Amino acid sequence: xxxxxxxxxxxxxxxxxxxxxxxxxxxxxxxxxxxxxxxxxxxxxxxxxxxxxxxxxxxxxxxxxxxxxxxxxxxxxxxxxxxxxxxxxxxxxxxxxxxxxxxxxxxxxxxxxxxxxxxxxxxxxxxxxxxxxxxxxxxxxxxxxxxxxxxxxxxxxxxxxxxxxxxxxxxxxxxxxxxxxxxxxxxxxxxxxxxxxxxxxxxxxxxxxxxxxxxxxxxxxxxxxxxxxxxxxxxxxxxxxxxxxxxxxxxxxxxxxxxxxxxxxxxxxxxxxxxxxxxxxxxxxxxxxxxxxxxxxxxxxxxxxxxxxxxxxxxxxxxxxxxxxxxxxxxxxxxxxxxxxxxxxxxxxxxxxxxxxxxxxxxxxxxxxxxxxxxxxxxxxxxxxxxxxxxxxxxxxxxxxxxxxxxxxxxxxxxxxxxxxxxxxxxxxxxxxxxxxxxxxxxxxxxxxxxxxxxxxxxxxxxxxxxxxxxxxxxxxxxxxxxxxxxxxxxxxxxxxxxxxxxxxxxxxxxxxxxxxxxxxxxxxxxxxxxxxxxxxxxxxxxxxxxxxxxxxxxxxxxxxxxxxxxxxxxxxxxxxxxxxxxxxxxxxxxxxxxxxxxxxxxxxxxxxxxxxxxxxxxxxxxxxxxxxxxxxxxxxxxxxxxxxxxxxxxxxxxxxxxxxxxxxxxxxxxxxxxxxxxxxxxxxxxxxxxxxxxxxxxxxxxxxxxxxxxxxxxxxxxxxxxxxxxxxxxxxxxxxxxxxxxxxxxxxxxxxxxxxxxxxxxxxxxxxxxxxxx
Numbered sequence: 001x002x003x004x005x006x007x008x009x010x011x012x013x014x015x016x017x018x019x020x021x022x023x024x025x026x027x028x029x030x031x032x033x034x035x036x037x038x039x040x041x042x043x044x045x046x047x048x049x050x051x052x053x054x055x056x057x058x059x060x061x062x063x064x065x066x067x068x069x070x071x072x073x074x075x076x077x078x079x080x081x082x083x084x085x086x087x088x089x090x091x092x093x094x095x096x097x098x099x100x101x102x103x104x105x106x107x108x109x110x111x112x113x114x115x116x117x118x119x120x121x122x123x124x125x126x127x128x129x130x131x132x133x134x135x136x137x138x139x140x141x142x143x144x145x146x147x148x149x150x151x152x153x154x155x156x157x158x159x160x161x162x163x164x165x166x167x168x169x170x171x172x173x174x175x176x177x178x179x180x181x182x183x184x185x186x187x188x189x190x191x192x193x194x195x196x197x198x199x200x201x202x203x204x205x206x207x208x209x210x211x212x213x214x215x216x217x218x219x220x221x222x223x224x225x226x227x228x229x230x231x232x233x234x235x236x237x238x239x240x241x242x243x244x245x246x247x248x249x250x251x252x253x254x255x256x257x258x259x260x261x262x263x264x265x266x267x268x269x270x271x272x273x274x275x276x277x278x279x280x281x282x283x284x285x286x287x288x289x290x291x292x293x294x295x296x297x298x299x300x301x302x303x304x305x306x307x308x309x310x311x312x313x314x315x316x317x318x319x320x321x322x323x324x325x326x327x328x329x330x331x332x333x334x335x336x337x338x339x340x341x342x343x344x345x346x347x348x349x350x351x352x353x354x355x356x357x358x359x360x361x362x363x364x365x366x367x368x369x370x371x372x373x374x375x376x377x378x379x380x381x382x383x384x385x386x387x388x389x390x391x392x393x394x395x396x397x398x399x400x401x402x403x404x405x406x407x408x409x410x411x412x413x414x415x416x417x418x419x420x421x422x423x424x425x426x427x428x429x430x431x432x433x434x435x436x437x438x439x440x441x442x443x444x445x446x447x448x449x450x451x452x453x454x455x456x457x458x459x460x461x462x463x464x465x466x467x468x469x470x471x472x473x474x475x476x477x478x479x480x481x482x483x484x485x486x487x488x489x490x491x492x493x494x495x496x497x498x499x500x501x502x503x504x505x506x507x508x509x510x511x512x513x514x515x516x517x518x519x520x521x522x523x524x525x526x527x528x529x530x531x532x533x534x535x536x537x538x539x540x541x542x543x544x545x546x547x548x549x550x551x552x553x554x555x556x557x558x559x560x561x562x563x564x565x566x567x568x569x570x571x572x573x574x575x576x577x578x579x580x581x582x583x584x585x586x587x588x589x590x591x592x593x594x595x596x597x598x599x600x601x602x603x604x605x606x607x608x609x610x611x612x613x614x615x616x617x618x619x620x621x622x623x624x625x626x627x628x629x630x631x632x633x634x635x636x637x638x639x640x641x642x643x644x645x646x647x648x649x650x651x652x653x654x655x656x657x658x659x660x661x662x663x664x665x666x667x668x669x670x671x672x673x674x675x676x677x678x679x680x681x682x683x684x685x686x687x688x689x690x691x692x693x694x695x696x697x698x699x700x701x702x703x704x705x706x707x708x709x710x711x712x713x714x715x716x717x718x719x720x721x722x723x724x725x726x727x728x729x730x731x732x733x734x735x736x737x738x739x740x741x742x743x744x745x746x747x748x749x750x751x752x753x754x755x756x757x758x759x760x761x762x763x764x765x766x767x768x769x770x771x772x773x774x775x
Contacts, residue, residue, distance in 0.1 A: 012562075012564060013562065013563040013613065014559065014564070014566050014611060016029075017037055019031060019035055019037050019117075019119050020119070020139065020141075021033045021035055021119060021121050022128060022386065022458070022460075023128050023375060023377065023386045024377055024384070028557075029518075029520060029558075029559065029566075029568075030514075030520065032471070032473070032510050032511075032520075032522035032523075032524055032555070033121055033122075033123070033524075034121070034122040034123060034553065034555060034568075034570040034572070034607055035120065035121055035122070036057070036058045036059070036061075036119075036120045036609060036623070037117055037118065037120070038054060038117060038118040038119075039116075039117050040115060040116050040117060040143060043112070043115055043118065044154075044772075045680075045715070045717060045733070046715070047156065047733075047735070047770055048112060049111055049112055049164070049186070049188065050109050050110075050111070050112060051063065051073075051095075051108070051109060051110075051112060051118070052064070052065055052073060052109060054120070056662060056711060057623065057662050057664075057682070057684065058120050059122075059607040059608070059609065059623045059624060059625030059660060059661075060077060060078045060079075060122060060605065060607055060625035060626075060627055060660065061075075061076075061077050061120055061122075061625075062074070062075070062076045062077075062081070062655055062656065062657070062686075062689070064655065064746060064747045065109060065746070065747065066083075066085045066105070066747070067240060067243050067329075067330075067331060067747055067749060067758075068240045068243075068293065068327050068328070068329040068330050069085060069106060069240065069293065069295070069325065070109070070208070070236045070237075070293050070295045071106055071107050071108065071109045071110065071236065071295045071297065071323075071325060072085040072105050072106040072107070072108065072109070073105060073108040074105065074655055074747075075091060075093040075095070075105070075108060075135075075138070076092070076093065076135060076655050076656065077093050077120070077122050077123075077135040077136035078122060078123065078135060078136070078572065078574065078603055078627060079135075079603045079627050079629045079653050079655075079656040080092045080093070080134055080135030080136070080549075080574070080603070081093050081135050081655065082105055082582065083582050083654065083691075084105070084582045084595060085105050085106055086398065086446075086536055086537065087104065087106065087366070087367055087396035087397060087398040087446075087447065087448075088396055088446065088447065088448045088450075088485065088533065088536050089104075089105060089533075090131075090132050090450075090530060090531050090533060091103075091104070091105050091108070091132055092132060092133075092134055092135045092530055092547075093133065093135040093136050093138060094130070094132055094136075094138070095108050095137075095138050095140070096129070096137060096138065096139045096140065097140045097142070097230075097232065097299065097301075098141060098142055098216075098228075098230045098301055098303070099301070099303065099317050099373070100230075100319040100321065100371065101130075101369075101371060101392065102321065103321075103367070103369050103392075103394055104367050104396070106295075106323065106325060106365065106367070107295070107297050107323040107325075107367070110212070110234045110297055111186055111188065111210055111234050111236075112140065113184045113185075113212050113213070113214040114142055114168055114182060114214050114216075115140060115141065115142060115143060116141045116142060116144060117141050118138065118139065118141070119137075119139040119141070120136065120137075120138050120139075121136045121137045121138075121139070122136045122570075122572075122607065123135075123136055123524075123526065123551050123572060123574075124136070124506075124526045124527060124528030124549055124574075125528075126477055126506035126508070126526065126527060126528040126529055127456060127458055127475035127476065127477045127506055127507065127508040127526065128386065128456060128458060128475065128477075130390060130452075130456070130477065131452065131479050131481065131504065131529050131530060131531050132530050132531060133528065134528030134529065134530050134548075142182075142214060142216050142230060142232075143182060143216070144182070144216065144218060145170055145171065145172075145180040145181050145182040145216060145217070145218050146170045146172065146180070146182075147172055147173060147180065148170070148172045149170060149171060149172040150169075150170040150172075150774070150775065151167075151168070151169055151170075151773075151774075151775040152166075152167070152168040152169075152772065152773070152774050152775075153165075153166070153167055153168075153772070153773045153775075154166040154167075154770065154771070154772040154773075155771045155772075156768055156769065156770040156771070157768060157769055158190075158766055158767060158768025159193075159765075159766035159767055159768065160190050160191050160192065160193045160206075160763075161190060161191040161201070162188075162189070162190030162766075162768070163188075163189055163190070164187060164188040164189070165186075166184065166185070166187075167184065167185050168182065168183070169183045169184075170182050177219075178219045178220045178221055179217060179218070179219040179227075180217070180218055180219075181215065181216065181217045182214075182215070183213075183214075183215050184214045184215075185211075185212070185213050186210075186211070186212045186213075187211050187212075188208060188209075188210045189208065189209050189210070190206070190207060190208050191204055191207050192204025192205045192207040192239055192242075193206050193275065193763060193764060193766075194241075194242040194274060194277055194279075195275065195276045195277070196239075196242070196277060196278065196279045196291070197276070197277075197278055197335070198278060198280070198281070198335060199239075199279075199281075199291055203239055203291050204239060205239050205240065205241055205242035205277075205279055205330070206238075206239065206240075206241050206242070207238050207239045207292075208236065208237075208238035208239075209236075209237045210234065210235065210236045210237070210238070211234070212232070212233065212234040212235075213231070213232070213233045214230075214231070214232050214233075215229075215230070215232075216228065216229070216230050216231075217230075224306060224307040225304075225305070225307075226303075226304075226305045226306075227302075227303070227304055227305075228301075228302070228303040228305075229300075229302050229303075230299070230300070231298075231299065232297070232299045233296075233298045233299075234295075234296065234297045234298075235295075236294065236295045236296070237292055237294050238292060238293060239291050239292050239293070239330070240293055240327075240328070240329075240330045241746070241760035241761070242274065242277055242333065242760060242761075243330060243331045243333045243749075243758045243759070243760045244268070244271075244273075244274060244277070244758055244759060244760065244761070245267075245268060245269045245270075245332075245333045245334065245357065245756055246269075246270070246271040246703050246704060246757055246758055246759050247271075247700035247703030247756060248269060248700075248755060248756040248757070249699075249755040249756070251408075251409075251435060251755060252357070252407050252755035253267070253269060254435060255435045255437060256334070256337055256339065256357065256407075257269075258339065258340075259338050259339060262338040262339065262340075263352075264335075264336055264337045264338030264354075265334065265335030265336050265337055267334060267337065268333060268334050268335075271703065271759075272743070273743040273745075273761040273764070275764070277333065278334055278335030279291065279332070279334070279335065280332055280334065280335055280336055280337075280356065280359065281328065282328050282329070282359045282360060282361050282403065283361075284326070284328065284361045285363055285401065290328050291330065292328060293325065293326065293327040293328050293330075294325065294326045294327075295323070295324070295325035295326075295327075296323070296325070297321070297322070297323045298321065298322055298323075299319065299320070299321040299322075300319065300320050300321075301317060301318065301319040301320075302316075302317075302318045302319070303315065303316065303317050303318075309378075310378065310379050311378045311380050312376060312377075312378040313376070313377045313378055314374075314375070314376055315373075315374070315375040315376075315377070316372075316373070316374055316375075317372070317373045317375075318371075318372050319369075319370070319371045319372075320368075320369070320370050321368070321369050322366070322367065323366070323367045323368075324364060324365065324366045324367075325362070325363070325364075325365045326362075326363035326364060326365070327361070328360075329358070329359055329360040329362060329402075330359070331357075331358045331359065331360075331749070331751075331758060332356050332357045332359050333357070334356070334357065336354060337354065337355050338352055338353065338354060338355065339352065339353070339355035339405065339437045340352055340433065340435075340436055340437065341355060341405065341436065341437040341438060341439050342413065342418075342426065342436055342437070342438050347429075348429045348430055349422070349425055349426050349429055350426065350429070350430055350433070350436065353439065355405040355437050355439065356403055356404060356405055357404070357754065357756050357758075358402070358403075358404045358751060358754060359402070359403045359404070360400060360402040361401045362399070362400050362401075363399065363401075364398070364399060365396075365397070365398035365399075366396065366397055367394065367396035368394070368395055368396075369392065369393065369394040369395075370392075370393050370394075371390070371391065371392045372390070372391045373388060373389070373390045373391075374388050374389050374390075375387070375388040376388060381464075382461055382462050382463055383459060383460070383461050384459070384460045384462070385458065385459045385460070386456075386457065386458045386475075387456065387457040387458070388457075389453075389454065389455050389456075390452070390453070390454040390455075390456070391452070391453055391454075392450070392451065392452040393449070393450070393452075394449060394450045394451075395447070395449045396447055396448060396449075397445075397447025397448075398445075398446065398447065399443070399444070399445045400443065400444040400445070401441070401443055402440075402441065402443070402444070403439070403440075404439075404440050404442075404754060405439050405440070406437065406440060406754070407436075407437055407754075407755055408436060408437075408438065409435060410423060410426045410427045410430065410434075411423055411427065413426060413436070416438055443490060444536075444537055445487070445488035446485065446486065446487045446536035446537070447485075447486055447536075448483060448484050448485040448486065448533075448534065448536070449483065449484045450481065450483050450533075451481070451482045451483075452479060452480070452481050452482075453479070453480045454477055454478060454479040454480070455477070455478055456475070456476065456477035456478075457475060458473065458474070458475030458476075458508065459474055459475070460472070461473075468514075469514045469515075470511070470512075470513050470514075471510075471511070471512050471513075472510075472511050473508070473509065473510045473511070473512075473524075474507075474508065474509050474510075475507065475508040475509075476505065476506070476507050476508075477505070478503070478504070478505050479503065479505075479506070479529065480503050481501065481502040481503070481504075481531045481532075482499065482500075482501050483499065483500050483502075483531070483532075483533050483534070484497070484498065484499045485497065485498045485499070485533075485534035485536060485541070487536060487538070487539065487540075487541075489539050493539050496539070496541050497541075498534060498541040498543070500532060500533070500534070500543055502531055502532050502546050504529040504546065504548075506526070506527045506528060506529050507526070507527055508524065508525070508526040508527075509524065509525050509526075510522060510523065510524035510525070510526075511523055511524075518559040518560070518563070519556070519557075519558040520556070520558070521555070521556045521557075522553075522554065522555055522556075522557075523552075523553070523554045523555075524552075524553050524554075525550070525551070525552050525553075526550075526551050526553075527548065527549060527550055528549040528551065529546055529547070529548055530546060530548075530580065531546055532544050532545045532547075533595070535594050535595055537594070538594070542594070544580060544595050544596055544597050545578050545597050546578065547576065547577070547578055547579055547580040547597070548576070548577045548578060549574050549575065549576055549577070550574070550575045551572065551573070551574040551575075552572065552573045553570055553571065553572040553573075554570070555568065555569055555570035555571065556568070556569050564612065564613045564614070565610070565611070565612045565613075566609075566610060566612075567608070567610045568608070568609045568610070569606070569607070569608050570606070570607045570608075571604075571605075571606050572603075572604060572606075572607075573602065573603070573604040574602070574603045574604070575600070575601075575602055576600055576601040576602070576603070577600060578597040578599070579597065579598055579599060579600065579601045579631075580595050580596070580597060580598075581596055581597075581598040581634075582594075582595055582654075598631070598633075598634045598635055598636070598651070598693075599631065599632065599633030599634050599635050599648070600632040600633045601629065601630065601631045601632055601633075601634075601653070602629075602630055602632060603627060603628070603630075603653070604627075604628050605625065605626045605627040605628055606625070607623070607624075607625045607626075608625075609621075609623040610622055610623070617668045617669065617670065618665070618666075618667050618668075619665070619666045619667075619668075620663075620664070620665050621663070621664045621666075622662060622663040623661060623662050624659070624660065624661035624662075625659070625661070626658065627653075627656055627657070627658055629653035629656055630653075631648040631651045631653075633646055634646060634647050634651040634693070636694065647694065647696070650694065650695070650696070651694055652690050652692075652693050652694075653693065654690055654692055655689060655690075655691060656690075657686040657687045657688065657689045657708075658687050659685075659686065659687045660684070660685065660686040660687070661684070661685055662682060662683065662684035662685070663682065663683055664680065664681065664682035664683075665680070665681055665682075666678060666679065666680040666681075667679050667680075671720075674721060674722070675718045675719060675720050675721040675722075676718070676719050676720045677716075677718050677719075678716075678717045678719070679714075679715070679716050679717075680714065680715045680716075680717075681712070681713070681714045681715075682712075682713050682714075683710060683711065683713075684710065685708070685709070685710040685711075686708065687708045688706065688707050688708050689705065689706045690705045691704060691705065691706070691748050691749070691750070692704075692750055697752065698752050698757075699750070699752040699757075700750040700751075700752055700756065700757030701750055701757075703748075703750075703757045704745075704748025704749060704750050704757040704758065704759045705745075705748060706744075706745040706746070706747070706748065706759075707745065709742055709743075709744045709745070710740070710742060711737070711738055711740075711742065711744070712738065712739040712740050713735070713736065713737045713738070713739065714735065714736050715733055715735040715736075716735070717732070717733040718731065718732050718733070719731040719732075726775070727775075728774060729773070730771070730772065730773050730774075731770075731772040731774075732769070732770070732771050732772075733769065733770045734767070734768070734769050734770075735768055735769075735770070736765070736766070736767045736768075737763070737765070737766050737767075738762070738763060738764060738765045738766065739765060741764055741765035743761060744761060744762040745759050745760075745761055745762075746759075746761055746762040747759060747760055
């Protein structure tokens with residue numbers, strides 16, 4: 001799509017887009033894969049500082065920030081991904097930074113400091129990218145150092161007292177050596193847009209204070225030997241979004257609604273987006289009462305590349321990454337509530353105490369990983385090939401402290417494990433008491449390791465007899481996974497350990513043909529594999545099997561009218577076996593999430609992207625995606641009968657809008673004396689999206705669902721402003737986002753077992769200004 005290299009509209013043609021979807025650089029229009037790419041210029045002009053924002057412009061891509069965490073995201077492509085944020089959960093879409101796999105959904109949202117481009121690859125990428133890419137892959141490529149010294153300074157200020165500063169220094173060649181480097185620093189800070197009456201502005205929900213550093217060093221040691229080192233560091237402190245109570249049972253609404261009459265804060269219960277509210281804090285593991293969450297991520301990678309000739313290039317990628325977070329869950333959406341609770345020390349067995357729908361502290365959560373990849377690429381006659389080996393090792397753990405209040409009738413205490421005599425005594429001592437709370441503080445501590453070995457190869461044949469118009473490709477990847485788990489249960493329940501091995505052979509075959517230099521059709525069949533594992537939020541060893549897919553895709557990529565119009569269309573169908581379902585549940589044990597193999601499913605749909613330059617200076621672009629996802633079998637254990645039944649006819653795919661589309665228009669005005677002016681407007685829309693598959697399990701599924709919603713943005717940019725005769729230039733832009741001020745429900749959670757559901761909303765309308773200097 002034209003996001004990758006924006007149209008040089010004044011020249012009247014679209015520029016060529018170069019991607020690395022098949023591990024070698026090639027033109028997007030020659031690559032038989034459904035891809036959306038974003039260039040440095042587009043990312044910079046749109047001020048994209050987190051990866052979740054690109055979902056607005058990418059068909060069939062959903063990136064949702066998880067509540068309470070500053071860095072965890074649910075990333076899904078074509079309805080495939082992962083919504084479980086635990087430290088040992090595997091994603092379904094691979095995230096890569098400079099070729100290095102980011103293994104956890106926690107840590108997936110990091111500051112994008114200095115990118116050259118972003119590539120979104122849709123469909124299984126198991127042959128070249130490996131396991132856990134059954135939905136696709138997102139590649140983040142940092143900017144390469146330049147030969148000459150340069151300095152770039154960018155500043156911005158906007159609504160909610162948000163501001164940032166980004167400094168990038170290109171050293172050029174250092175002291176006559178073959179090495180050159182890019183050093184970038186980004187600081188972002190903002191107040192929250194929901195006013196929490198309990199905190200100052202800097203601790204309101206959605207507040208953020210983040211620092212990030214990226215370093216990239218490149219060295220041309222000789223004509224055929226290159227060295228690249230990359231380092232990224234991100235330190236985030238902030239308050240999670242305001243998680244509102246949007247659905248509740250009659251008992252929960254009545255019980256917590258009595259708080260104000262008992263001297264506590266009033267219950268806040270509404271599905272309307274709030275700008276003012278109350279949000280309680282939580283006492284963390286160190287005894288500090290807090291509202292904020294904290295996260296740190298760090299990565300190193302070293303890439304060595306040796307070119308023996310066209311027939312062989314060898315590459316080694318060595319990498320180490322680590323991630324940690326300390327999260328205040330902030331999932332009550334209310335202040336300091338008071339309620340009547342069971343109290344065994346009281347003469348009446350009841351007392352008025354602080355109560356909550358759900359709160360907690362997830363800390364520490366830590367993850368570290370090491371990976372090593374060797375690649376060999378080259379061309380021999382009519383054959384291009386990619387081959388290699390891969391090793392990955394990871395360890396992770398987390399500890400959760402939870403606080404929740406179970407609401408029941410006095411007689412219902414017997415169902416919560418209390419002796420019948422105790423329930424009878426509460427009834428006798430408290431005549432007229434209809435509802436009572438039980439405060440619970442269930443802990444959860446677990447961790448594990450993952451080790452993976454793989455060998456892979458892919459070969460493409462372009463017979464010269466057909467002038468290179470036909471290409472046949474085949475690929476294989478063999479993977480061996482070894483996983484362990486430990487669960488630290490509270491005594492007297494014994495601790496749990498376990499291990500499992502998994503193997504998989506993924507394959508790919510594709511054919512593409514160029515009818516002309518500008519029109520290519522392709523078809524591909526591929527398989528994908530997402531590793532099995534263990535459910536950590538249980539008290540016993542509970543495992544699940546790998547998820548496997550067989551995917552079919554056909555498409556056409558074309559450019560028309562002397563490269564003034566680009567259209568890319570793809571059709572796909574994906575068959576699932578042993579599909580992994582994240583079944584969120586809640587109860588006396590707190591918030592739990594069980595991954596299970598529900599059965600078979602089929603996802604099919606269409607994707608289109610187009611860019612046009614009808615007249616010099618004017619560019620239109622647009623995309624749409626359609627996803628039709630259905631379960632063919634969904635095995636569910638009915639708790640009433642303890643039998644397994646097939647509920648495929650009522651199950652939904654979660655985190656999938658059926659339709660999503662975007663349109664944009666940009667006009668670059670003719671150059672005038674002191675700069676170049678451009679104006680851009682874009683609008684994106686997605687239809688209704690559910691977050692849970694079964695209403696019978698998640699009773700507030702409808703309440704927490706995200707309705708159809710659109711986003712209108714605009715930007716006016718004045719660039720190429722000369723600063724004296726030194727060659728320095730300035731750029732100024734003003735922008736507005738969510739200009740229609742839509743109430744966009746971003747993510748919802750059904751705590752049905754606790755009698756309520758909640759959600760958080762995306763930012764309201766905001767405005768800002770960006771200023772950039774280049775020296």
